[in-house]
Amino acid sequence: MRLMPVAVAVAVLLTACGPKPTEAPTDGEAVRERAQTAQTARRRTGAEVQQRGLNRVIRTVYLCNNGERLSVDFDNPREMATVRNSNGEAVDLFQERAASGLWYRASGYELRGEGIMARWTADGREPTDCRAVD
Template structure:
């Protein structure tokens, strides 16, 4: 009987240890809450270099609406230095990044996308150039 009680007590210890207050529980007094909020905001801030590095190491999708009524979806594949332009008809054109002092410039044979900020100029296979604005 004593052995059974010792065995039952030994098995109950791990279960009872979990019954105390949770160490990961959020603080409830206002000073502790404020300190935790400030700490969370401070740790999430990134420098300009970190933001640029993050953008340069991934694919970014942008949608442009053009003056000629065309809607372009552009995937800027920064690691590969290229962009894929898709029009409303589903046609896809791969453009390669060119060096520019400021803004963006991608081209391939008769296609070209140039711009700065939200504005870009799209030239497609003999059609007149059209001005486009990024909407997404």
């Protein structure tokens, strides 16, 4: 039964040998400095942000004036966009050169816009203005 006191003593010694916890600053100025340092470390240059966006698929949801909800997957590497409407119907559009903003189209369908606003034209229907919500 001598093992029990030895085990307790070893456990106490091991916990006492660990690194001392560091305290985070709690006063306003020190906290603000820490937050700014963390933000600066994560900040990317404009070129890095643009390159990251150009090499991935970005999903955006639009709500349109005609009540339609569009989910759009912008596949930047393939220069395409897949538009899904509220009924789940999907159409693939191909990227066109635009002076500014976005422009995708294919056989009677077109998505064109700038910023959070876009105009959706579906085959045989009146164009409708849409606003990005995601």
